[in-house]
Amino acid sequence: MSPNALIPSHRKPRRPSASSRALRAGVTGGFLTLAVTGATVPANAAEKPVSETQEMPTITTALATSAARSADTAEQVAFNYERQALQDSAFSHAAKAAEKHKAEAVKKAKAAAKKKAEEARKAEKAAEARASRSSERSTLSAPSSSTATGSTATLVSFLKAQLGKAYVLGSTGPSSYDCSGLTQAAFSQIGIDLPRVSQDQSTQGTQVGLDNLQVGDILYWGSAGSAYHVGVYVGGGNFIGAQNSSTGIVERPLDYDMPTGAVRVL
Known part of the structure; x- marks a missing residue:
């Protein structure tokens, strides 16, 4: 045995190194930190604050997308x-x-x-x-119904007696007539006074259809109230009128110059 074996040592026990402490702390905390053996930190180096050494979270491509x-x-x-x-x-x-x-x-x-x-x-x-x-x-x-036939006959007889006479504008007979002058003279033979001009004669009495004509109806050409020509229906589809200066007073079928309308004063 060495003479010094029983002499207590005066050296202080070695304190665990920093790397050893870090290893134990890492194991205890649930993670392992490996340190390079022998790595030392200068004694005069001050520890940096955590805020300066902590890394910022990394923005990944997936997060940016x-x-x-x-x-x-x-x-x-x-x-x-x-x-x-x-x-x-x-x-x-x-x-x-x-x-x-x-x-x-x-x-x-x-x-x-x-x-x-x-x-x-x-x-x-x-x-x-x-x-x-x-x-x-x-x-x-107007004559009574008992004398109407006689009046109509008188009217037609007068009109036929004027056939062949001249047409003169503005004339009322007895040697020449215009259209309204002839109708006025004819109806005066049976005691009916008609206005002088065609326009007024076309609004006398009652308007009748051309498919319902009777002898003695006044035919007019144009429109009621503005007619430009008149004649008298004498039966058998014919009328008598003072047509124009070329023909004078003539008897013609209706389709020779179809009238626009008719009025009945008898």
């Missing part, structure tokens, strides 16, 4: 909302415009219907007035 997609999605949603708002506004304006046009059309239609109804009432009153005047004339001047 996800963020970009989120931004695109938000932008698309905002665009969709804006487009929908514009569409809703356009639809609203269109609906209001359509409603306005509809109201204007209804207003115009009502005004047109009102005007048409007023015109119809005026025409009806005019027809009633003409019928009333015709009735009065019939009462005052």
Whole structure:
């Protein structure tokens, strides 16, 4: 045995190295940290604060792509909302415009219907007035039914007696006539006074259809109230009239110059 074997050592126990402590702490904390043996840190080196040595999280490609997609999605949603708002506004304006046009059309239609109804009432009153005047004339001047046939015969006889005479504008006989002058003279033979001109003669008595003519009906060409020519129906599909300066007073079939309308004063 060495003489010094029992002499207590005066050296201090070795303190664990920093690397040993780090190894034990790593194992205890659930992770292992490997250190290079013999690595030393200068004694005068101060430890850096954790905030200076801690690494910032790394932004990976997947994270950047996800963020970009989120931004695109938000932008698309905002665009969709804006487009929908514009569409809703356009639809609203269109609906209001359509409603306005509809109201204007209804207003115009009502005004047109009102005007048409007023015109119809005026025409009806005019027809009633003409019928009333015709009735009065019939009462005052028309022959009775017992003598009507004789009056018609007298009328036709007078007209036939004028055949071949000259047509002279403005003439009322006895050697020449114009169209309305002849009809006026003919009806005066049976006691009926007619207006002088064709326009007025075309509104006398009662309007009758050309398919319901009777002897003595006054035929007119043009429209009632503005006729430019008149003649007298004498039966058998014929009429007598002072036609023009070339033909004078003639008897012709209706289809020679088809009249527009007819009035009955007998």
